[in-house]
Amino acid sequence: MPKKTPLSSVETDIAKRRKAQVLDAAIECFRSRGFHQASMSQISAAAGMSSGHIYHYFKSKEDIVAGIVERGQEELSLPIAQAKKMPAGTDVASIFVAAVDEAVALHKDISFAALTMEILAEAGRNPKIADIVQRNSASLHEDLLDLFEDKSHKNRARLEICAALMEGISVRALRNPRLDADLDLDMLRDTMRHVLSST
Amino acid sequence: MPKKTPLSSVETDIAKRRKAQVLDAAIECFRSRGFHQASMSQISAAAGMSSGHIYHYFKSKEDIVAGIVERGQEELSLPIAQAKKMPAGTDVASIFVAAVDEAVALHKDISFAALTMEILAEAGRNPKIADIVQRNSASLHEDLLDLFEDKSHKNRARLEICAALMEGISVRALRNPRLDADLDLDMLRDTMRHVLSST
Amino acid sequence: MPKKTPLSSVETDIAKRRKAQVLDAAIECFRSRGFHQASMSQISAAAGMSSGHIYHYFKSKEDIVAGIVERGQEELSLPIAQAKKMPAGTDVASIFVAAVDEAVALHKDISFAALTMEILAEAGRNPKIADIVQRNSASLHEDLLDLFEDKSHKNRARLEICAALMEGISVRALRNPRLDADLDLDMLRDTMRHVLSST
Amino acid sequence: MPKKTPLSSVETDIAKRRKAQVLDAAIECFRSRGFHQASMSQISAAAGMSSGHIYHYFKSKEDIVAGIVERGQEELSLPIAQAKKMPAGTDVASIFVAAVDEAVALHKDISFAALTMEILAEAGRNPKIADIVQRNSASLHEDLLDLFEDKSHKNRARLEICAALMEGISVRALRNPRLDADLDLDMLRDTMRHVLSST
DNA sequence: TATGAATGAGTCTTCATTCAT
DNA sequence: TATGAATGAAGACTCATTCAT
Numbered sequence: 001m002p003k004k005t006p007l008s009s010v011e012t013d014i015a016k017r018r019k020a021q022v023l024d025a026a027i028e029c030f031r032s033r034g035f036h037q038a039s040m041s042q043i044s045a046a047a048g049m050s051s052g053h054i055y056h057y058f059k060s061k062e063d064i065v066a067g068i069v070e071r072g073q074e075e076l077s078l079p080i081a082q083a084k085k086m087p088a089g090t091d092v093a094s095i096f097v098a099a100v101d102e103a104v105a106l107h108k109d110i111s112f113a114a115l116t117m118e119i120l121a122e123a124g125r126n127p128k129i130a131d132i133v134q135r136n137s138a139s140l141h142e143d144l145l146d147l148f149e150d151k152s153h154k155n156r157a158r159l160e161i162c163a164a165l166m167e168g169i170s171v172r173a174l175r176n177p178r179l180d181a182d183l184d185l186d187m188l189r190d191t192m193r194h195v196l197s198s199t
Numbered sequence: 200m201p202k203k204t205p206l207s208s209v210e211t212d213i214a215k216r217r218k219a220q221v222l223d224a225a226i227e228c229f230r231s232r233g234f235h236q237a238s239m240s241q242i243s244a245a246a247g248m249s250s251g252h253i254y255h256y257f258k259s260k261e262d263i264v265a266g267i268v269e270r271g272q273e274e275l276s277l278p279i280a281q282a283k284k285m286p287a288g289t290d291v292a293s294i295f296v297a298a299v300d301e302a303v304a305l306h307k308d309i310s311f312a313a314l315t316m317e318i319l320a321e322a323g324r325n326p327k328i329a330d331i332v333q334r335n336s337a338s339l340h341e342d343l344l345d346l347f348e349d350k351s352h353k354n355r356a357r358l359e360i361c362a363a364l365m366e367g368i369s370v371r372a373l374r375n376p377r378l379d380a381d382l383d384l385d386m387l388r389d390t391m392r393h394v395l396s397s398t
Numbered sequence: 399m400p401k402k403t404p405l406s407s408v409e410t411d412i413a414k415r416r417k418a419q420v421l422d423a424a425i426e427c428f429r430s431r432g433f434h435q436a437s438m439s440q441i442s443a444a445a446g447m448s449s450g451h452i453y454h455y456f457k458s459k460e461d462i463v464a465g466i467v468e469r470g471q472e473e474l475s476l477p478i479a480q481a482k483k484m485p486a487g488t489d490v491a492s493i494f495v496a497a498v499d500e501a502v503a504l505h506k507d508i509s510f511a512a513l514t515m516e517i518l519a520e521a522g523r524n525p526k527i528a529d530i531v532q533r534n535s536a537s538l539h540e541d542l543l544d545l546f547e548d549k550s551h552k553n554r555a556r557l558e559i560c561a562a563l564m565e566g567i568s569v570r571a572l573r574n575p576r577l578d579a580d581l582d583l584d585m586l587r588d589t590m591r592h593v594l595s596s597t
Numbered sequence: 598m599p600k601k602t603p604l605s606s607v608e609t610d611i612a613k614r615r616k617a618q619v620l621d622a623a624i625e626c627f628r629s630r631g632f633h634q635a636s637m638s639q640i641s642a643a644a645g646m647s648s649g650h651i652y653h654y655f656k657s658k659e660d661i662v663a664g665i666v667e668r669g670q671e672e673l674s675l676p677i678a679q680a681k682k683m684p685a686g687t688d689v690a691s692i693f694v695a696a697v698d699e700a701v702a703l704h705k706d707i708s709f710a711a712l713t714m715e716i717l718a719e720a721g722r723n724p725k726i727a728d729i730v731q732r733n734s735a736s737l738h739e740d741l742l743d744l745f746e747d748k749s750h751k752n753r754a755r756l757e758i759c760a761a762l763m764e765g766i767s768v769r770a771l772r773n774p775r776l777d778a779d780l781d782l783d784m785l786r787d788t789m790r791h792v793l794s795s796t
Numbered sequence: 797t798a799t800g801a802a803t804g805a806g807t808c809t810t811c812a813t814t815c816a817t
Numbered sequence: 818t819a820t821g822a823a824t825g826a827a828g829a830c831t832c833a834t835t836c837a838t
Binding site: 513514551552565566569570589593 | 629630721722734735738750754773779788791
């Protein structure tokens with residue numbers, strides 16, 4: 001937070017805001033149409049900007065997709081945020097269990113789930129996207145592992161199962177419109193505690 | 200050209216074979232390019248059939264997508280097949296646990312996972328596809344519930360968690376290229392048993 | 399000229415006619431606008447064919463340009479045609495000199511000259527085009543050399559000078575609108591004879 | 598910032614330098630990409646100037662093309678420069694023949710040849726450019742005719758043939774990558790002397 | 797049943813040009 | 818004088834779909 005922001009930095013700020021503006025518009029379009037169905041002209045309309053001008057900030061449509069995937073899913077690091085609110089020394093299981101409610105709320109959101117699936121499908125065939133997705137996920141998991149006593153293989157395995165469970169919620173949300181009624185949060189919490197605290 | 204079969208039925212058979220031929224080709228293309236990236240001419244090439252002729256069997260490309268989603272993922276009913284091999288009276292947990300290996304092998308296959316995500320993403324925005332996906336899933340779950348003692352809400356909840364866990368594996372496969380090393384199958388089996396047999 | 403043309407050959411013929419149709423239209427457009435100014439939609443209009451359909455015959459606009467350059471300038475082989483009309487044994491100089499009138503008429507045509515310059519300019523920066531142009535020219539010169547007693551370096555040099563002289567006429571036609579008045583055909587003929595028969 | 602020079606004149610000087618700067622950059626770009634392939638932003642980058650600012654000096658891209666053609670090819674007046682080095686009274690043929698080496702070196706340069714063809718092609722379809730090209734050529738030829746005893750039709754004709762021969766070298770350079778080996782400078786000089794001194 | 801020629805709307809992208817600063 | 822953000826009209830090319838054969 002410099003007092004006198006240098007000019008170049010101001011310009012960068014404007015550019016950043018513009019890029020964010022495009023990314024926001026793009027997310028909106030991608031959510032409702034998908035990456036390949038959303039047209040640049042729809043995105044530009046949503047961004048309140050001429051389609052040509054978008055190319056000052058992104059060199060291609062794929063670049064926008066990459067930008068979205070990159071900025072991507074910071075919401076996923078929820079348990080980490082949660083951990084910081086807990087009294088120091090709280091055990092991992094409790095931290096994760098405490099985060100379940102919010103995490104489920106996020107993952108079962110159809111709009112969130114659909115964009116996630118879109119990204120994953122793209123990652124399945126576009127190496128550039130796959131790379132971003134994988135690096136994102138890896139760095140998130142490293143952060144989460146810091147909450148554990150050690151980064152042993154066992155803890156990695158626990159994390160994988162918890163992640164699968166949670167991300168699986170997004171899949172279920174798309175497959176089962178009655179998920180809210182069918183899902184038992186207590187059971188879910190219990191399962192996570194089991195995974196994280198079994199010896 | 201069997202002598203006895205009535206003509207109309209022969210045509211139906213041929214037609215069915217042709218449709219299957221197209222669907223097979225389409226799956227192949229969709230896996231590697233995605234629904235909207237795969238072109239009708241690629242599909243027709245893969246199907247060994249002129250693109251025009253495909254329109255005798257499917258009235259549009261969306262129809263092919265629907266056809267694929269419909270026929271979709273019979274592989275998912277794995278535990279049911281498994282149940283039939285088990286001695287009558289085996290408990291549900293054991294049936295599911297016995298199916299874990301095969302189920303994981305299926306779900307962590309990148310090609311399977313990518314097509315699944317493609318379908319789910321499409322379901323997230325195309326109501327016609329959503330409908331098929333949801334009916335498929337509902338009917339599968341009804342079948343699986345038959346393995347339980349009753350169709351109580353608790354058992355539905357158990358099934359949801361198991362499903363999330365398993366489908367989450369597909370997500371993880373796309374997010375973590377080292378999933379094979381990180382995943383602990385014993386832990387997974389233990390988790391499923393816990394979910395299915397806790398009181 | 400086979401009596402019973404096989405089907406495939408008929409189809410090829412249609413395709414060939416279509417391609418020629420496109421090339422004709424393209425030449426027309428390229429002459430009046432230049433390669434990069436002529437749009438595919440102008441070409442398609444001139445060809446009486448949808449722009450999309452052109453891509454059944456040419457995989458890109460550059461391919462059309464290449465096609466034109468390739469088919470290119472058969473008119474250039476004029477002296478060879480001329481040579482065949484002369485009594486056997488006529489000396490080279492006389493053959494060339496006899497061809498001067500027609501050759502000049504061709505080269506000083508503005509429309510011919512402009513397209514030639516367009517092609518040469520493109521050859522100056524597009525290696526694919528350069529290659530075609532150079533192979534065309536090489537093969538023409540080999541044919542012309544056959545008219546000489548031998549393919550000695552001296553004869554190659556003579557040919558180069560004659561070629562420069564003749565192609566230079568196209569340049570002059572574009573530079574000097576009064577070329578017709580200024581050019582002395584007798585002097586030109588004399589020059590060529592000098593080049594070709596000096597010892 | 599010289600003290601004595603009046604302001605208006607200073608501006609003009611700066612402006613002239615700026616225009617030249619743009620033209621230099623444009624030539625560079627046009628040589629490698631062609632008139633219509635080179636973009637204003639490439640030119641502005643090469644000129645070290647914002648693209649918007651170029652419009653203070655040239656009202657359109659076509660104007661830059663015109664500027665280049667105008668300033669154009671002073672190198673062509675080579676024999677005149679040559680003539681000034683020769684003892685007064687040297688005959689025309691000798692002046693031209695003496696200039697052959699340098700002239701050929703210039704004309705066979707691919708980069709020079711390509712830009713020349715580009716200009717001529719443009720002249721073939723753009724009347725404004727044609728006009729400049731033709732006035733340039735006319736004025737050059739008037740200057741060259743001053744070297745002759747008189748401006749008779751015969752001498753004009755000689756000049757045309759010499760010009761065609763020399764400009765034809767540029768065409769040959771583009772058509773024949775082995776021109777250096779094939780061309781015989783002595784033969785060329787002999788030809789020019791023949792053209793210029795025959796009675 | 798089967799083909800593939802044909803269409804034309806739609807895609808992403810580029811670019812000359814303008815204008816607020 | 819100088820910038821570069823911004824525009825929007827093209828441009829080349831693709832593709833689902835139709836239809837004559």
